[in-house]
Amino acid sequence: AQSVTQLDSQVPVFEEAPVELRCNYSSSVSVYLFWYVQYPNQGLQLLLKYLSGSTLVKGINGFEAEFNKSQTSFHLRKPSVHISDTAEYFCAVTSPKSGGGADGLTFGKGTHLIIQP
C-alpha cells in the first residue's frame, strides 16, 4: 500500500519570501508523484508531476519540485510567493500499470499555505 505524509499542516510565509512544502511518500513499487493546489470552494488544479527522467520538475505559477528517491521525498518549492498563492496544497502518489494508465491517486492530508503581507 502507498501512503503520503505532508509534514506541515500549515505554513505561514511572508510575501516575496521563498517557501518549501514537504512531502514524503511510501511505496514498494515505482511511482508517479504530483502536487495539486486547491483554492477555497474549488476542485484540484495540477501544479506539476514527476513521471520519469529529470528529478527536478517545473510546474505552473513558478513552482518546482525535486524527486529524491533515496529519501522518498518530493518537496515543493517556490522562490518568491505572492498573496494569490494562499491555498491548500496536496501531494499525491500513484503507480504505473502495465499496458498504460495508473492506479488511483493517494493523497496527503494537505498543507495550508498562508501568505502574510
Add this chain to the structure above:
Amino acid sequence: DAGVTQSPTHLIKTRGQQVTLRCSPKSGHDTVSWYQQALGQGPQFIFQYYEEEERQRGNFPDRFSGHQFPNYSSELNVNALLLGDSALYLCASSSGPIANYGYTFGSGTRLTVV
C-alpha cells in the same frame, strides 16, 4: 474546451436516503475516477471507470457504486446515507497513459447529510 463538469454543485440529503452524483469528463478523456474529500482532509480514491467497467476500487463499502456511460460520463451512487458521508465528492478524468495527460479534476459536489 470544457473541463470536467459535475452536477449538482450542492446537495442536502437525509440519513438513510440515496443520492446520485454526475460527472462529464473533459473532452477527449475516456477514464473517470471518483474521490471523497472530507472537511480538512485530502481526497480519498473511491473507484475508477474505464470502458464502462469498474477497473479499480478504493477502501469504500458497497453502498458506493458507480456507472460509466458510452459517452464516458459517469454517475456515483451512494445508498443508505450516513452522516459521515458528508463531504466534497470530486470527479477526475484522464485519457491514455498518465504520462501524457494526468488527471483533470472537476469543482466537486458538496454533499451534506442531515
